[in-house]
Amino acid sequence: MMKMKNFMDENFLLTNETAVRLYHEYAKNMPIYDFHCHLSPKEIYENKRFKNITEIWLYGDHYKWRLMRANGIEEKYITGNADDYDKFMAYAKTIPMAIGNPVYHWTHLELQRYFGIYDLLNEETAKSIWERANEVINHDDFNVRNIIKKSNVKVIITTDDPTDSLEYHIKLKEEKEFDVKVLPAFRPDKGLGIEKEDFIPWLKKLEKVTGININNYDDFLQALEERIKFFHSVGCRISDHALDYVFYEKTSKQEVEKIFKKALLREHLTKEEIDSFKTYTLIFLGKKYAELKWVMQLHIGAMRNNNTKMYKILGPDTGYDSISDFTIAYPLAKLLDSLDVEDALPKTILYTLNPAANYVIATMIGNFQGGGIIGKMQFGTAWWFNDNKDGMMEQMKALANTGLLSRFVGMVTDSRSFLSYARHEYFRRILCNLLGEWVENGEAPNDIGLLGRIVQDISFNNAKEYIGF
Numbered sequence: 001m002m003k004m005k006n007f008m009d010e011n012f013l014l015t016n017e018t019a020v021r022l023y024h025e026y027a028k029n030m031p032i033y034d035f036h037c038h039l040s041p042k043e044i045y046e047n048k049r050f051k052n053i054t055e056i057w058l059y060g061d062h063y064k065w066r067l068m069r070a071n072g073i074e075e076k077y078i079t080g081n082a083d084d085y086d087k088f089m090a091y092a093k094t095i096p097m098a099i100g101n102p103v104y105h106w107t108h109l110e111l112q113r114y115f116g117i118y119d120l121l122n123e124e125t126a127k128s129i130w131e132r133a134n135e136v137i138n139h140d141d142f143n144v145r146n147i148i149k150k151s152n153v154k155v156i157i158t159t160d161d162p163t164d165s166l167e168y169h170i171k172l173k174e175e176k177e178f179d180v181k182v183l184p185a186f187r188p189d190k191g192l193g194i195e196k197e198d199f200i201p202w203l204k205k206l207e208k209v210t211g212i213n214i215n216n217y218d219d220f221l222q223a224l225e226e227r228i229k230f231f232h233s234v235g236c237r238i239s240d241h242a243l244d245y246v247f248y249e250k251t252s253k254q255e256v257e258k259i260f261k262k263a264l265l266r267e268h269l270t271k272e273e274i275d276s277f278k279t280y281t282l283i284f285l286g287k288k289y290a291e292l293k294w295v296m297q298l299h300i301g302a303m304r305n306n307n308t309k310m311y312k313i314l315g316p317d318t319g320y321d322s323i324s325d326f327t328i329a330y331p332l333a334k335l336l337d338s339l340d341v342e343d344a345l346p347k348t349i350l351y352t353l354n355p356a357a358n359y360v361i362a363t364m365i366g367n368f369q370g371g372g373i374i375g376k377m378q379f380g381t382a383w384w385f386n387d388n389k390d391g392m393m394e395q396m397k398a399l400a401n402t403g404l405l406s407r408f409v410g411m412v413t414d415s416r417s418f419l420s421y422a423r424h425e426y427f428r429r430i431l432c433n434l435l436g437e438w439v440e441n442g443e444a445p446n447d448i449g450l451l452g453r454i455v456q457d458i459s460f461n462n463a464k465e466y467i468g469f
């Protein structure tokens with residue numbers, strides 16, 4: 001008779017002795033290097049406190065919002081004006097129905113790690129958990145900076161528009177007593193969105209922060225370069241691009257200059273013109289990133305804001321995105337090759353939202369490794385709809401089957417919630433179990449020292465070496 005494992009105990013997700021050793025002896029106490037998230041540097045600087053568990057959990061997390069909607073919860077209890085206790089009760093009603101979803105695990109991991117609560121969250125336990133969690137939250141020492149330090153986070157890299165003042169990154173950098181590095185990532189999506197309604201208004205913001213009047217494409221590139229230099233001066237060493245589809249159009253600067261002029265006049269642009277602008281501009285930026293030894297992140301394959309009605313009410317990043325199924329291999333190879341052929345391809349992390357493209361990405365990075373840089377090209381961690389047990393396993397197995405899992409820069413929270421650092425624990429448990437299974441099946445040597453080093457490298461060391469700081 002097989003012995004049933006206890007629910008989410010100290011060996012959660014660890015199914016063999018080697019995995020248990022790898023997690024508890026090597027992974028568990030490694031610090032966190034979270035190089036992609038959407039946390040507010042302002043809230044870190046101001047050392048934000050929270051009024052209750054609803055504010056922490058439900059004010060910004062569209063992962064939870066999607067589950068609540070699927071459970072028939074009315075929007076007023078999700079993003080609407082219901083009171084916080086009623087929102088929490090609605091969430092407590094949803095969680096028991098979310099078994100199998102990573103949010104079910106994350107919810108209970110966060111209750112355990114940050115509140116010492118080991119009960120299951122459901123309608124019966126909700127009132128008690130609300131009271132006990134809020135009692136912890138109401139303590140003076142329950143603030144953003146202590147959450148970060150308790151989570152053993154050493155580096156946080158946020159997601160920042162080129163026109164951002166980076167005011168709070170600069171203020172945090174000047175503070176010596178808070179030894180966690182909070183650094184910006186250069187995310188110029190709005191600068192590549194020439195087809196979007198907010199492109200011209202965004203150019204006005206770019207003009208304002210740079211003092212450069214943008215009357216032509218050269219002015220535009222000069223302004224972008226100014227902001228890259230500014231971000232670099234504040235400690236930025238990484239960029240980030242959301243490529244909802246992968247574009248590539250062979251073009252010339254002269255062609256793009258004409259396209260840019262048309263955009264300034266708000267004239268219609270063809271798909272070919274839009275993609276020519278995006279291609280040339282991304283290649284320009286990639287060269288700048290390479291010059292500064294920055295990392296370039298490409299988040300590929302999201303299909304965003306699919307619900308028109310709700311987008312008009314709630315705006316972007318509110319749980320109405322999904323996976324697109326554009327083919328990416330050819331344009332992505334041409335984009336990367338256009339940089340590589342000029343020895344201007346920066347260290348690059350490729351994320352795919354479509355897991356069907358896992359092996360496209362895993363094999364693509366092998367086309368451009370080299371330059372004496374360990375893991376120059378990276379297959380980014382299972383992203384968004386894939387940051388679950390299956391998705392993480394599949395991404396790591398694809399990487400292992402085609403490249404070097406040992407050189408992987410590992411997990412990111414990619415979150416808007418300060419309690420999401422439990423996702424690193426979740427990932428590390430899955431990683432240790434994967435390696436442990438290989439050992440127990442005789443597919444990997446029982447060399448706990450070697451495997452332990454690989455686990456610690458993937459958990460922290462590789463990202464630190466790859467990005468810096």
Ligand SMILES: O=C(O)[C@@H](O)[C@H](O)[C@H](O)C(=O)CO
Pocket residue numbers: 038242299302317384414415
């Ligand atoms: O950076 C992105 O494009 C995504 O991470 C996006 O922000 C999404 O809302 C998210 O946070 C997924 O976890």
